[in-house]
Amino acid sequence: MNNKNDNILDNFLKEKDEHNFVLYVPEIIHTNWKINENGRVLLILKSHNPITKISSWLLKKKINKDIEFDELSTSAWLSIDGERCIFEIARLQKTKTDDTFKEALIRLIQFTHYIAKRRWIRYKKVKNKEEVDTSKL
DSSP: OOHHHHHHHHHHHHSOGGGOGGGEEEEEOOOOEEEOTTSOEEEOOOOOOHHHHHHHHHHTOOOOOOEEOOHHHHHHHHHOOSSSOHHHHHHHHHHHSSOOHHHHHHHHHHHHHHHHHTTSEEEEEEOOGGGSOOSOO
16 A cells, blocks of 8 residues: 555544444435436435425426436445445445546545535444445555
């Protein structure tokens, strides 16, 4: 392993399990999504804002609030299965890009924070360090 990966692994091993975000296991709770014709995840969102509903009724147009993910976000979304932790998903993402593990992990953490804040996923549990295979960085 190179020095950067050793540093990440050292930080990973120092943290207590319940405080180590990379051990959190995300689970998809937003059920209204599909894979579109481009092979990307499309989240179908409904507006609960009364002003938006009235304006769409007045304009006689459906206001499209759907979100289409890019390729990396689609890959990350499809990797969230309720069994893999953030660390394991980042390792999968690293194999799909030419990035280092640290870059893949940072990108995935930002993505999971974003989708968790919007309540599209939740964190099911926290894995123990012993359950995670750290040999394949």
